[in-house]
Amino acid sequence: MRLTCTINGEPREVDGLWEGESLLYVLRERLALPGSKNACEQGECGSCSVYLDGVLVCSCLVAAGQAEGRAVVTVEGLAPSEEELHPVQAAFVEAGAVQCGFCTPGLIVATHDLLARNPSPSDAEIREALAGNLCRCTGYEKILDAVRLAAAS
Incomplete structure (x- = not known):
């Protein structure tokens, strides 16, 4: 199976997908x-959050074929440049809300969605x-500080 979609603003093609492969x-x-x-592969932790046609989704729950012809934006695609x-x-870096970094990408995408x-x-x-995002390191206060800081900027 072939997947053709737009990832972070660039047209992409992927060949050889198997039917049950996740986005x-x-x-x-x-x-x-x-x-x-x-992380969880069950849509419970939010670590895999991306935009699919502008809607926040857990990419572990989206079959890759569902992205056919659609636009995907990942945490990498949020930055204006490399x-x-x-x-x-x-704001997450400045507030120290990036401890181990495992939950950070999903929290950043969810925060981006909230502030939009x-x-x-x-x-x-x-x-x-952010209720759909789990963090085991920061205790959430620094994450809340980061969101407040991002909102203020």
Whole structure:
């Protein structure tokens, strides 16, 4: 099976897909985009969050074939260039919300999505928007600080 789609603004083709292959697997293993992480493979942790046609999804739950002809944006695609971080990415670094880094890509994409919809969220709105993302290192306070910092910038 062949997949033809747009990844981070670039047309891409992947040949030899098997029927049950996830979008996450294609991104990480076939396209060398390791930002989205493979953690739970059940859509519970949010580490693999990406945009699919502008909608936040867990890429571990999306069959690669479902991305045919569609646009995918990963954490790598948020930055304006390879030399410059997106303001959300920079806020996570500045706030120290990147401990082991495993949950960070999903949290950054989810924060990007939240701030696109609500540029000045309350703490309750931040917590609700990030409820699908699990972190085992930071205790969440630095993550909340990062979201507040990104919202202020």
